[in-house]
Amino acid sequence: MTRPTVLVLLDSPARSVEEVRPAVLELITLGRTLGRVDVVTLGAPSVEVLATLGAYGVELVHQAQLPTSVPEQSYRLTSVLASVLTTAVRRNDADVLLVPSSFAGKEAAAVTAARLGAGLVVDAASLSWGGDGAAPLRIGKRVFGGTWDTVSTVASDPAVVTIRANAVVAEPAEVATSATVEPLPVEVHAPQVTVVERTLKARTIGRPTLEEAAVVVAGGRGTNGDFGPVNELAEALGAAVGATRDVVFEGWFDRYIGQTGVTVAPRLYVGAGISGAPHHRGGMQASQVVVAVNNDPEAPIFEISDFAVVGDLADVLPQAAAVIRAHKESQQAG
Amino acid sequence: MRIVVLLKYVPDITSDRRFEDGRVVRDPAVGSLNELDENAVEAALQLIEAQPEGEHEVVAVTVAPATADIAVRKAYQMGVQRGIRVTDDALAGSDYFGTTAALAAAVRRLGDEQPVDLVITGMAALDGLGSVVPALLAEELGWPQLTLAKTVALDDGALTITREADDAYETLSAPLPAVLSVTDTANSPRYPNFKLIMAARSKAVEEWSAADLGLDPADVGIAAARTVTVEAAPRPPRPELQLVVDKGEGGTALAEFLIRNDLV
Ligand SMILES: Cc1cc2nc3c(=O)[nH]c(=O)nc-3n(C[C@H](O)[C@H](O)[C@H](O)COP(=O)(O)OP(=O)(O)OC[C@H]3O[C@@H](n4cnc5c(N)ncnc54)[C@H](O)[C@@H]3O)c2cc1C
Numbered sequence: 001m002t003r004p005t006v007l008v009l010l011d012s013p014a015r016s017v018e019e020v021r022p023a024v025l026e027l028i029t030l031g032r033t034l035g036r037v038d039v040v041t042l043g044a045p046s047v048e049v050l051a052t053l054g055a056y057g058v059e060l061v062h063q064a065q066l067p068t069s070v071p072e073q074s075y076r077l078t079s080v081l082a083s084v085l086t087t088a089v090r091r092n093d094a095d096v097l098l099v100p101s102s103f104a105g106k107e108a109a110a111v112t113a114a115r116l117g118a119g120l121v122v123d124a125a126s127l128s129w130g131g132d133g134a135a136p137l138r139i140g141k142r143v144f145g146g147t148w149d150t151v152s153t154v155a156s157d158p159a160v161v162t163i164r165a166n167a168v169v170a171e172p173a174e175v176a177t178s179a180t181v182e183p184l185p186v187e188v189h190a191p192q193v194t195v196v197e198r199t200l201k202a203r204t205i206g207r208p209t210l211e212e213a214a215v216v217v218a219g220g221r222g223t224n225g226d227f228g229p230v231n232e233l234a235e236a237l238g239a240a241v242g243a244t245r246d247v248v249f250e251g252w253f254d255r256y257i258g259q260t261g262v263t264v265a266p267r268l269y270v271g272a273g274i275s276g277a278p279h280h281r282g283g284m285q286a287s288q289v290v291v292a293v294n295n296d297p298e299a300p301i302f303e304i305s306d307f308a309v310v311g312d313l314a315d316v317l318p319q320a321a322a323v324i325r326a327h328k329e330s331q332q333a334g
Numbered sequence: 335m336r337i338v339v340l341l342k343y344v345p346d347i348t349s350d351r352r353f354e355d356g357r358v359v360r361d362p363a364v365g366s367l368n369e370l371d372e373n374a375v376e377a378a379l380q381l382i383e384a385q386p387e388g389e390h391e392v393v394a395v396t397v398a399p400a401t402a403d404i405a406v407r408k409a410y411q412m413g414v415q416r417g418i419r420v421t422d423d424a425l426a427g428s429d430y431f432g433t434t435a436a437l438a439a440a441v442r443r444l445g446d447e448q449p450v451d452l453v454i455t456g457m458a459a460l461d462g463l464g465s466v467v468p469a470l471l472a473e474e475l476g477w478p479q480l481t482l483a484k485t486v487a488l489d490d491g492a493l494t495i496t497r498e499a500d501d502a503y504e505t506l507s508a509p510l511p512a513v514l515s516v517t518d519t520a521n522s523p524r525y526p527n528f529k530l531i532m533a534a535r536s537k538a539v540e541e542w543s544a545a546d547l548g549l550d551p552a553d554v555g556i557a558a559a560r561t562v563t564v565e566a567a568p569r570p571p572r573p574e575l576q577l578v579v580d581k582g583e584g585g586t587a588l589a590e591f592l593i594r595n596d597l598v
Binding site for chain 2: 013076078079082102103104105106107109110111113114115117118119120121122123138139142143147148149150151152153154155156191192193194195196197198199200201209211215237245259260263267268279282289290291293297302303304305306307308309310311312315316317318319320321322323324327328
């Protein structure tokens with residue numbers, strides 16, 4: 001095989017791309033281990049974005065040119081995104097297509113694979129070529145709520161894969177390049193779905209999103225509705241905050257982790273006042289280190305924890321936060 | 335109005351699942367209707383109940399071995415009129431695309447009898463959690479897809495949903511026929527009704543084969559799978575739990591654990 005080409009979707013919530021999300025940088029880092037990495041985007045990248053892409057070794061950015069009959073609101077519809085991805089893979093003759101594992105990313109990747117007749121693996125965690133550096137692509141994935149590790153091969157060229165956030169640590173390339181933008185004309189029919197309204201979610205400034213965060217602090221029913229201690233620890237750790245479904249149904253918080261909520265696989269997950277029901281575990285069990293705080297010594301979450309405190313979260317979390325803040329300050333001073 | 339609800343029979347999530355020779359092995363005794371498909375059944379029943387009197391039908395379809403009748407029966411108990419199980423050795427080992435081909439063929443065959451207005455699915459199956467079959471099915475049928483709905487409204491032949499997509503709140507609308515998937519926040523599934531429970535006991539589940547659907551065995555099952563599981567192993571056990579009982583120093587111990595392990 002000549003040097004393989006890997007195509008990465010530069011996922012952006014808006015028409016113009018103002019930042020490269022951590023998940024995309026992770027995909028580019030992973031892609032570099034397989035071959036040359038190009039990115040495809042629906043928006044116009046800013047100068048800063050091009051500089052970042054260059055630092056990560058990307059030379060070519062394919063910017064989709066969509067017909068004016070497709071309103072900007074509709075750019076994230078599966079049918080539109082899939083047309084962009086399919087066109088980019090064909091025009092580039094890409095061997096691997098990598099897409100972040102968001103719901104929109106998974107649907108678009110699946111439809112793209114269907115149109116290309118390609119094999120699809122979703123929510124993968126690792127990628128490598130076979131023993132002698134050749135196809136088929138070997139794709140690692142954690143299944144059954146994080147209790148089994150599997151490797152699948154995709155024999156088709158291209159292979160379409162969605163990758164979980166935090167699967168690898170993003171690292172710039174050894175040799176930086178300069179990234180140039182090339183227009184990618186895309187033919188797409190007017191979508192059958194109308195986007196009546198689309199409002200971007202507010203992001204907490206300086207805090208990572210739950211999906212992408214390397215550290216997550218989650219609160220359960222044991223908070224009794226007071227997320228103060230959870231927020232305090234999250235702030236000290238620079239972590240994203242999550243919850244259980246029961247908490248969201250109570251109206252105490254707005255986003256939950258679990259099989260039907262957000263799937264997280266951070267370096268560190270701290271669960272406070274969370275029992276560890278199977279539905280919740282399914283969305284966090286792949287976390288590298290699990291820490292739990294629960295006043296019930298029999299809490300099931302302890303079964304999958306590395307470190308746990310039996311105690312009241314209202315006492316334990318603020319104390320931990322204070323020690324961490326003091327530690328950070330002493331490090332900065334030193 | 336005629337709605338097809340897609341059901342999946344899934345193993346209990348607390349039961350042991352394992353791989354043997356690259357295939358998933360599950361204990362057939364401990365399984366049930368995928369809980370998230372109950373939301374799909376509920377959504378279908380509510381849409382029908384909101385229609386003016388007339389000829390309406392909710393048909394449940396599953397692609398599975400005979401054990402899946404438990405799942406169809408649960409749908410009968412909730413009020414679904416007709417249940418179909420597509421079962422064929424040729425379908426074993428199907429990947430997303432093979433499964434979608436079989437489901438699409440079943441929807442087409444039902445449509446040949448009498449038009450289908452809507453296909454409804456749950457947002458994911460709790461065993462695999464791929465969440466891509468609804469989108470693939472819409473693509474295969476050439477119908478619009480409205481996935482991950484939190485609210486559903488039908489007005490003048492157009493379906494409008496609201497949803498919380500990854501980074502945005504959206505309101506989407508599309509004409510029928512369409513493929514809809516609903517989240518577990520879309521509704522609260524009703525409890526089986528006693529009369530229907532009794533009736534469900536004697537209700538048969540129709541069985542269709544791959545040939546009945548005109549499926550080419552080369553397009554489905556293990557023969558057509560585009561990915562192969564070549565390795566599977568239980569995750570290495572976690573190091574032993576370090577448990578601290580808080581006697582006033584629990585938070586400090588927690589912080590020290592994080593600092594020691596370079597997690598701060
Ligand atoms: C179809 C379906 C899908 C679901 N999907 C999800 C999902 O995706 N995500 C999800 O999270 N759930 C999901 N659930 C719900 C899930 O089954 C559990 O009900 C839920 O996770 C429990 O939340 P919890 O741990 O906050 O509450 P509980 O189970 O009530 O646990 C609260 C814990 O807090 C402890 N506690 C109480 N007070 C304190 C205190 N002061 N200090 C410390 N600890 C304290 C208690 O000992 C207890 O262990 C789903 C359920 C269904 C049926």
